[in-house]
Amino acid sequence: MSISNSLDIKNDFVLSSKPPETNLGQKVKVCMVTLCIGQRYIDMFNALFRPSQEAYARKHGYDYKVLTEWLDSNDGSNTFCHKKILHTECLLCEHFNEYDLVVYMDADIVINVLKAPPMHEIGILNDRRIGVVTESCPTRDARISVAKHNNWEHTAEEYYKIGGFDLQVGDIINTGVIMLQPKYHTAFMKNLYHKSTNCPLPKSHESHFEQLVTGYELHTCDMGRFVSHKWNAVWDIACTYHAHILKKPITIDEFFDDNYFIHLAGHKDYDQVPRLNLRMAKEGAFSGASPSTASPSGALSNKIVLLYLDSGYERDYIVEVLLRPHFEIVHELFTNYPSVQTSDFESIREISKSKNAKVVFVFSSNTLSDVNVLERIFDIVEPIVVVHNSDEYGERESILRMSYKTKLFFTQYAYYYNGSTFRNTHPFTVPFMPGVIDPLSITYNTHQPKLIVWSFIGRFQWVLRDGSVRERITDLKRFKDAMQTDAVYCSDKTPKEKVCQIYETSVFTISPKGNVSMHCSRIFESIVSGCIPVMANDDLTDIERQFDFFGLSIPFVYANTWEECAVKCKWLLANPDDLQTTRKKCFDWYLQINARYVELMAKEINST
Numbered sequence: 136m137s138i139s140n141s142l143d144i145k146n147d148f149v150l151s152s153k154p155p156e157t158n159l160g161q162k163v164k165v166c167m168v169t170l171c172i173g174q175r176y177i178d179m180f181n182a183l184f185r186p187s188q189e190a191y192a193r194k195h196g197y198d199y200k201v202l203t204e205w206l207d208s209n210d211g212s213n214t215f216c217h218k219k220i221l222h223t224e225c226l227l228c229e230h231f232n233e234y235d236l237v238v239y240m241d242a243d244i245v246i247n248v249l250k251a252p253p254m255h256e257i258g259i260l261n262d263r264r265i266g267v268v269t270e271s272c273p274t275r276d277a278r279i280s281v282a283k284h285n286n287w288e289h290t291a292e293e294y295y296k297i298g299g300f301d302l303q304v305g306d307i308i309n310t311g312v313i314m315l316q317p318k319y320h321t322a323f324m325k326n327l328y329h330k331s332t333n334c335p336l337p338k339s340h341e342s343h344f345e346q347l348v349t350g351y352e353l354h355t356c357d358m359g360r361f362v363s364h365k366w367n368a369v370w371d372i373a374c375t376y377h378a379h380i381l382k383k384p385i386t387i388d389e390f391f392d393d394n395y396f397i398h399l400a401g402h403k404d405y406d407q408v409p410r411l412n413l414r415m416a417k418e419g420a421f422s423g424a425s426p427s428t429a430s431p432s433g434a435l436s437n438k439i440v441l442l443y444l445d446s447g448y449e450r451d452y453i454v455e456v457l458l459r460p461h462f463e464i465v466h467e468l469f470t471n472y473p474s475v476q477t478s479d480f481e482s483i484r485e486i487s488k489s490k491n492a493k494v495v496f497v498f499s500s501n502t503l504s505d506v507n508v509l510e511r512i513f514d515i516v517e518p519i520v521v522v523h524n525s526d527e528y529g530e531r532e533s534i535l536r537m538s539y540k541t542k543l544f545f546t547q548y549a550y551y552y553n554g555s556t557f558r559n560t561h562p563f564t565v566p567f568m569p570g571v572i573d574p575l576s577i578t579y580n581t582h583q584p585k586l587i588v589w590s591f592i593g594r595f596q597w598v599l600r601d602g603s604v605r606e607r608i609t610d611l612k613r614f615k616d617a618m619q620t621d622a623v624y625c626s627d628k629t630p631k632e633k634v635c636q637i638y639e640t641s642v643f644t645i646s647p648k649g650n651v652s653m654h655c656s657r658i659f660e661s662i663v664s665g666c667i668p669v670m671a672n673d674d675l676t677d678i679e680r681q682f683d684f685f686g687l688s689i690p691f692v693y694a695n696t697w698e699e700c701a702v703k704c705k706w707l708l709a710n711p712d713d714l715q716t717t718r719k720k721c722f723d724w725y726l727q728i729n730a731r732y733v734e735l736m737a738k739e740i741n742s743t
Contacts, residue, residue: 155196155255163255165197165236169244170223175687175727177203180242182730182737183408187246190421195253198234206230218331221345224313225328228321235318236260241311243399244367245408248420251395257362259314264360265323265353266314268367269306273376278307280380281372297340298347308350308359311398312367327352368394371403387411402719405726406577409460409733416463438492439740441467442483442516444475446499446524448656452566453497453522455574461733462740465490472503480515493519493740496541501525506533513540519739521545522563527651535560542739545732548652550680561735562684564728565652567660570631577663579722580639589614589643589669589704590623592634593657597650610647610671610697617701638664642714643692643704645669654681662691662721667714669704671697685731690720 155163169188171180185201192199207222224239231237236255259266271278279289288294295302315324331348340347353359370390378384387407391397399405415421416437439462443450450469458464466486468479487494496518503509513521522545523534529551538544538560549562567574597605615622623637638644644661646653646668658668668691672678678693692707694700707714 155253163236163260164234165195165238165255166200166231166234167192167197167238167240168200168202168227168231169240169242170202170220171242172203172205176242177201178685178734179405179727179730182733183405183412184242184245186412186421187248187415188240188244190248190415191246191251194248194420195255197254200231218334218344221331221348222328224310224345224349225324225331228315228317228324232317232321235316237315237317239313239315240367240396241398241400243402243405244311245391245397245399245411247391247395247397248415249418250392251365254314254366257366259360259362260316262360263316263319264358265320266312266360266362266366267308267310267353268312268364269361270309270369270372271306272364272369272372275305277376277380278372281375284375284379295347295351297343298351299335300347300351302351302354304354306361308346308353309367309369309398310346310349311369311400312396313349314360314362323356323358363395365393365395367396367398369398369400371399371401374403388414402579402723404578406579406722410575413460437461437737437741438463438465438490439495439520440465440483440487440490440492442480442494442496442518443467443469444496444498445471445502446497446522448568449497449522449524449566451569451572451574452659456566456577456729457732457736458495461737463492465492472498472508477511477515480512483516487516495520495522495736495740497522497524499524500531500534504531504534506537509534509537510540513537519543520736523547524563526551542742543735548654548681550683563732564659564684565654565656567663568631568656571634571656571660572663579719580665585640585642587623587637587641588620588708589618589645590625590637590641590666591645591647592625592627592629592637593646593655594627594649595624599650605648605650607647610645613697614645614669614671614701617698618704634660635664638666641666642708643667643669645671645697645700648672652681653678658682658691659725662725665718665722667691667707667717667721669693669700671695671700684728687724687727690717690724692717 155165167188171177189199202223205219205223206226207219227237227239236259238254282289288297291304291307292302294307327349330352334348368390370387373385373390387404391411399408439458441454441458441464443454446453466483468483470479483494486492494516496512496516500523518541520543521541524547526534526546526548529548532552535546535552535557538557542559544557544560545563546560547563547565549560591611593607595606595608597607599605611624623641625633625637638661644657644666646655646657649655653670653672661668670678670691670693672693673695675693675695679689682689692700692703694703707717
């Protein structure tokens with residue numbers, strides 16, 4: 136396979152070295168295409184969905200392309216618009232006319248690489264219709280019952296009417312997967328392009344424009360060749376049907392095992408994808424390529440040797456969220472300084488070389504701050520990725536300068552050094568504490584009952600370095616008076632298992648400034664539990680500086696005063712849809728940060 140080096144240009148292409156054959160021995164050229172616009176979405180796509188899509192293409196000898204720009208040359212802007220999605224799909228046959236089969240799929244589809252058969256052998260070739268899947272899964276009545284439960288348009292007729300179409304049909308076509316044959320469909324799709332150019336966007340369902348217009352045209356022209364639902368299995372519909380209609384919930388693993396292309400429309404359970412990728416990777420589905428490679432890397436090694444010194448607070452997050460689901464850890468050493476010996480470092484180096492693995496080194500400068508010792512460790516083990524935890528006061532710039540000895544260097548509280556430039560250095564978050572959150576069961580739960588308006592868990596006062604005392608109880612009182620509601624206050628001695636329960640049943644949790652920083656484990660703990668953090672600081676730039684991760688917008692509630700925070704919180708409580716949106720943005724923020732970390736690590740670990 137030849138693979139391009141950039142994800143920011145149109146020709147992000149993976150070319151098959153051996154095209155497949157039909158049952159009659161004829162060569163057939165197949166290209167799988169997906170569309171991903173904007174760096175934020177590209178980062179998440181590469182960390183979650185690209186691995187399985189690319190592995191499936193590689194397995195069956197297909198070419199694979201990720202479009203990161205619109206194909207419509209008549210529109211010079213790169214602004215997102217749902218009409219542009221349709222126009223890009225309409226132009227696929229014209230742009231890829233050398234192929235026998237062009238399969239478009241949404242960027243939020245994870246493929247069951249181990250089970251999905253080759254698409255060119257399912258009877259699509261030489262059928263003059265376009266291969267698509269309906270949403271009537273497992274039956275039309277099942278889909279209607281889900282629509283009623285979710286307050287959607289109940290029938291296909293009602294659905295197409297929101298686009299202004301009078302269509303008497305029984306099924307809604309989901310255009311998350313479209314199977315095209317340029318020799319038959321170029322003219323049809325170009326005609327659809329011209330028809331849709333002046334078609335108005337539906338006011339209340341703009342995001343459905345492409346699906347409405349395409350579905351209408353396929354139905355009226357009898358151009359839809361309906362293939363098995365396994366090729367576009369919408370998890371959100373199936374999950375709701377089994378849990379709320381049948382009252383017999385199924386897991387995403389069960390659904391995954393029964394289908395080929397699993398469509399996580401609506402961001403449903405994105406957090407489960409790394410685990411699904413890991414399952415496939417362990418069974419050889421990725422053929423040696425990283426199950427979370429963030430840039431095309433071919434069949435390169437994703438093996439790592441992990442040297443972990445101290446940093447107990449961050450262990451669950453670093454190992455179980457960022458490393459183990461995405462990379463093959465061939466050897467790991469968890470120890471502390473100074474009990475670790477030089478021979479241990481030498482052993483790490485030898486194992487990494489014999490296993491063709493890269494070294495990931497994690498340490499805390501609270502226990503290991505001697506630069507001379509660190510230099511010796513770096514020189515012996517030659518780490519590719521380093522995670523430096525602590526430095527809460529911003530006093531260890533000499534350690535940060537060690538970044539020149541490695542490819543990738545993460546550090547907590549990196550905002551102290553914004554005025555300086557350090558090679559390959561990125562900010563690292565303060566994650567959830569071990570025992571509070573189970574890293575293997577994190578999922579976004581929209582149905583968790585919220586019995587507590589707001590809560591606080593932590594120390595009520597901090598004794599600072601200069602001997603003064605920061606009374607957090609003052610912050611709690613100000614917010615309570617402004618909110619005019621009761622709350623749950625718990626000290627930092629609260630049992631870990633109860634911490635998660637409180638966050639899960641709270642709408643908000645306030646996070647006053649601690650010893651030095653606004654940043655603490657409370658932020659991720661509350662977010663992954665479905666709770667919205669709230670912060671006040673008379674200098675908003677201080678919050679924005681501390682929570683600047685890869686330029687992502689801060690999703691939680693923050694303001695200059697607790698009174699202003701209370702106004703924002705009350706508004707969200709009065710507007711449930713916006714409240715849910717904010718919760719979801721917080722969870723997506725957590726996923727995006729994780730995806731970016733994995734992307735950066737995969738790039739270096741998979742490099743030659």
